[in-house]
Amino acid sequence: MRGSEGNEFIEKWYVMNLQQLGEFGFIDRIKTNSIFRPQGVIKGIDDDCAVFEIGDAEHYGLLTIDALVEGVHFIRDLISPADLGYKSLAVNLSDIAAMGGQPLDAYVSLAIPSSLSVEYLDEFYAGLYDLADRHNVNVLGGDTTRSKGDFFVAIAVFGQVKKSNVCYRHGAKPGDLIFVTGTLGDSAGGLEVLLNTLNLQEPYRSQLVAAHVRPKAFAAEGPFLAACGGVTSMIDVSDGIGSDIFHICRQSHVGAKIRQQNIPLSEALLHLGQKYARDTLDLALNGGEDYRLLFTVTPERNKAIEESYRDRFGESLFLIGEISDSGKVILVSDDGQEKILQQGGWDHFSRKSTS
Amino acid sequence: MRGSEGNEFIEKWYVMNLQQLGEFGFIDRIKTNSIFRPQGVIKGIDDDCAVFEIGDAEHYGLLTIDALVEGVHFIRDLISPADLGYKSLAVNLSDIAAMGGQPLDAYVSLAIPSSLSVEYLDEFYAGLYDLADRHNVNVLGGDTTRSKGDFFVAIAVFGQVKKSNVCYRHGAKPGDLIFVTGTLGDSAGGLEVLLNTLNLQEPYRSQLVAAHVRPKAFAAEGPFLAACGGVTSMIDVSDGIGSDIFHICRQSHVGAKIRQQNIPLSEALLHLGQKYARDTLDLALNGGEDYRLLFTVTPERNKAIEESYRDRFGESLFLIGEISDSGKVILVSDDGQEKILQQGGWDHFSRKSTS
Numbered sequence: 001m002r003g004s005e006g007n008e009f010i011e012k013w014y015v016m017n018l019q020q021l022g023e024f025g026f027i028d029r030i031k032t033n034s035i036f037r038p039q040g041v042i043k044g045i046d047d048d049c050a051v052f053e054i055g056d057a058e059h060y061g062l063l064t065i066d067a068l069v070e071g072v073h074f075i076r077d078l079i080s081p082a083d084l085g086y087k088s089l090a091v092n093l094s095d096i097a098a099m100g101g102q103p104l105d106a107y108v109s110l111a112i113p114s115s116l117s118v119e120y121l122d123e124f125y126a127g128l129y130d131l132a133d134r135h136n137v138n139v140l141g142g143d144t145t146r147s148k149g150d151f152f153v154a155i156a157v158f159g160q161v162k163k164s165n166v167c168y169r170h171g172a173k174p175g176d177l178i179f180v181t182g183t184l185g186d187s188a189g190g191l192e193v194l195l196n197t198l199n200l201q202e203p204y205r206s207q208l209v210a211a212h213v214r215p216k217a218f219a220a221e222g223p224f225l226a227a228c229g230g231v232t233s234m235i236d237v238s239d240g241i242g243s244d245i246f247h248i249c250r251q252s253h254v255g256a257k258i259r260q261q262n263i264p265l266s267e268a269l270l271h272l273g274q275k276y277a278r279d280t281l282d283l284a285l286n287g288g289e290d291y292r293l294l295f296t297v298t299p300e301r302n303k304a305i306e307e308s309y310r311d312r313f314g315e316s317l318f319l320i321g322e323i324s325d326s327g328k329v330i331l332v333s334d335d336g337q338e339k340i341l342q343q344g345g346w347d348h349f350s351r352k353s354t355s
Numbered sequence: 356m357r358g359s360e361g362n363e364f365i366e367k368w369y370v371m372n373l374q375q376l377g378e379f380g381f382i383d384r385i386k387t388n389s390i391f392r393p394q395g396v397i398k399g400i401d402d403d404c405a406v407f408e409i410g411d412a413e414h415y416g417l418l419t420i421d422a423l424v425e426g427v428h429f430i431r432d433l434i435s436p437a438d439l440g441y442k443s444l445a446v447n448l449s450d451i452a453a454m455g456g457q458p459l460d461a462y463v464s465l466a467i468p469s470s471l472s473v474e475y476l477d478e479f480y481a482g483l484y485d486l487a488d489r490h491n492v493n494v495l496g497g498d499t500t501r502s503k504g505d506f507f508v509a510i511a512v513f514g515q516v517k518k519s520n521v522c523y524r525h526g527a528k529p530g531d532l533i534f535v536t537g538t539l540g541d542s543a544g545g546l547e548v549l550l551n552t553l554n555l556q557e558p559y560r561s562q563l564v565a566a567h568v569r570p571k572a573f574a575a576e577g578p579f580l581a582a583c584g585g586v587t588s589m590i591d592v593s594d595g596i597g598s599d600i601f602h603i604c605r606q607s608h609v610g611a612k613i614r615q616q617n618i619p620l621s622e623a624l625l626h627l628g629q630k631y632a633r634d635t636l637d638l639a640l641n642g643g644e645d646y647r648l649l650f651t652v653t654p655e656r657n658k659a660i661e662e663s664y665r666d667r668f669g670e671s672l673f674l675i676g677e678i679s680d681s682g683k684v685i686l687v688s689d690d691g692q693e694k695i696l697q698q699g700g701w702d703h704f705s706r707k708s709t710s
Contacts, residue, residue, distance in 0.1 A: 021473055023499060023500075026473070026476070026499055027499065029473075029477070030476075030480050030494075030497075030499075033484065034484065034487075034493060034494040034495070035493050035494075035495075036484075036487055036488045036491050036492060036493055037459070037491040037492070037493055040459075041460075041493060041495065044493065044494075044495045044496065045494070045495065045496055045497065049496065050460065050462070050495035050496040052459075052460060052495065054409040054410060054411060054416065055409060055410065055411025055412075055413070055414055055515075056409060056410025056411060057410075058410070059410055061409065061416075061513070063460070063462055063495065063496060063511070063513055064462075064496065065420075065462040065463075065464045065496060065497060065498050065509070065511050066464070066498045067464045067466055067498050067500055067507075067509065069466045069500055069501070069502055069503075069507070070503075071502075071503035071504070072466070072500055072501050072502065072503060073500070104392070104395075104407075105396075105405065105407060105418070107405070107418055107419075107420040107511055108420075109420045109421070109422045109464075109509040109511075111422055111424045111427070111507060118376055118381070118384075121381070121385075122384070125385050129388065129389065129391075132389075132391055133391045136391050136392040137391060137392070138389060138390050138391055138392055138396060138399065139385070139389040139390075139399075139400070140389070140390075140396065140399045140400065140405035140407065140418065141399065141400055141404065141405040141418060141419065141420060142385075142400065142420060143420050143421045143422050143509070144378060144381055144382065145378075145422055145424055145427055145428070146424070146427050147424055147426075147427065147505065147507075148424075148425075148426035148427060148504075148505060149426070149503075149504035149505050150502065150503060150504050150505070152422070152424070152466055152502075152507045152509075154420070154422065154464040154498070154507075154509035156418070156420050156462055156464075156511035158416070158418055158513070160410075
C-alpha cells in the first residue's frame, strides 16, 4: 500500500533502490523458491525459455513471454503499427529459436489506450499475423483491455523442442568457437537514425531501420543449428553480445575471447559510424535488439556446421571468438591488445551501458 | 504511424470507434484467420483457455494469458502488493479451472514504474507465490521491464486437462441445470467499499474486500467437477454472470432462464445493499470479478454432482436456473415476472453495463 507520489524523498530512494539492484539482480531475487512442483521441470527462470516435460517422449515444451512497452521499447510515432505487431512476435520467436525449438502458438495480451483506433489495431495484427504465417505459428488466445496511459504488448509463445536438440545458455566448453548468425549493431543504428532523423543515404537508412523495426527471427535457423550436433550453448542477442555472452559464460562457468576484427558490421552501420561519428563497436556490443543467435560449437563440428548452414540458408555464420577457461570476457582489439569487458548491454532498470 | 495526441477531433473519433466496437467485437475481429497451422489445435480464441495437443495421449495442453493494468483493474493505493500478486495469478488459475484443467506453470511479465520499490515487488511476489504454492504451480519464467507510467502485470499459465474431461463454453443442452460455485457480487461490493471508503461493519467489510482483492481460484473444484461426468459446459465468472451466461448460450446455441431468487447473495452483500442503497442484483449480474465457476449439468447428474461436491469440499453448489431452447436469456424475478436480459457485465473498452 504505497503511493509514492507526493513524497519525493521516498520516491527517490525507491527509484535508486530498484535501479541499483538492476534487472538481473531482480531476476536473481524472484527466481529463488519459485518452483513448487519440481517434477517435469527441466529449466526454469534463467534461459531464453522455460523447458518442461509435456508427456511426449520425444519433445520438451518451451514457453517464453516478452513485453514491449510504449516509451520504453518503442515510441509510437517512430514505428508503424504493422511493424510493432511484427516485432512483438519476432522477439518471442527468437527466444524459442535460441533453445533450438519450433514455435507453435502465440498468446497476445494488449492494454490499449483510448487514443488507438481500430484501424491501428488491425494493422498491428496484420503485421503480427504476417510473421505468424511465415512460421506457421497460431495466435490461439489473448487478452485485450484498456490502458489509461501507454500501449502495452505482452506476448507468450508456446513451442516444442526435440529433447536431444535442446540448447541452453550453459554447456559451452573451453575451446568451443563462438558464432553469431548476422551482423550486429544494426538495430541500435536504426534506432539512432529514427530518434535523430538522420539523413543517411539509401539503402543504408532503410536497412538499419528495418533491422530495428522488423528484426529477423531466426526461427528456422535455431532448430537447424540445434539439430546439427556440436552446438554446445545458444542465446539470442537481445541486450547486445556485450551482455549476452556473459550469460553463456556465467552459466557455463567459462570465459570468452572476442576478436574485434571478426565482429560482423554491416556496410550500413559502418556508413552511419563514419557520417555521424557513432561508435560502431559500442553499438555492436551494447546496442541490443539484434536478435541474432549467439552460439558456441565444438571445434570438431564448426566447419561442417558452417557449410551445412550455408547450403541450407545461403548465408554465412560469423566466427567471432572462442570460449576460454579464464572466467573473463576479453575483447581483442584490431591491434592485438586485450581488454577485459564488463557486462554491458541494455538493463531495463538501470539504463546503464557499463562497457 | 499515428500519434493522435494534438489532434483532438481525430482522437475523439478513434475513441468512439473502438468503444463502439467493444471488447467482444474486437475479439471477433482478431480471431479471423489467426490459425496458420490447424493440426493439433482443439480450441483457439473463444474460450477461457486455448486447448491443444501436446503429444500426450491422455492430456490436452491449456494456455491462458490475462493482464491486470493499473488504473483499469486496480488502483495501487487500494490493494496491497501481496494481494495484487495473489489476484494476478488467481484470475489465470480460474481460467484453467473453467476448462476442467490443472494449472502447472506460470509466466509473469511486469512493466514496472520507477515509483515501485524492491520491497513492493518482493511483497507482490510473496502474494503470488503464496497462491502458487497452494496449487503446486511453478513460476517458470517471465519478463521484467520498466514502465514510464502505470504498473502492468500480464501472467500466462500453462496447464493440462484430461482429454475426456475438458469443458468448453459450448456443450450446454436445453434442460441442463445451471450452477455457480459461490455467492455473486461480493467482489463488486468490495470494490464499492474500497472506492467509497464505506464504513460497513465487520465481518462484512472484510469479507467483501477479501472477495475483491483475494478472489478464490476454484483450481481444485474445476477439475473435480469436470471429472464427475455430466458437466456439459463451464466458464469462470470474470465479467459477471449477466455477461458470462451469454457466452455459454451463444456458443451452445441455447437460451437460459435464471431465477432471481436463486442467485446466491452473501449476507455481507445484502448488508451493503441495505445500508448504502446498492442494487445487489445488478452487482451480482454485472459486477464481475467473482471468479466463481458457472456451469451446466445434465438433469440426470445434478443430484450426484451436488452431493459429491459437498462431500469433497464441504461447500454447496448453487442451482440458479436452467438451459432452454429459446435462444434468449430470461431473468425470472422473485414475483414470477420474466424479463429478457441483454448482455451486460464488464466490457473493457466500452465500460458499459447494458443490462
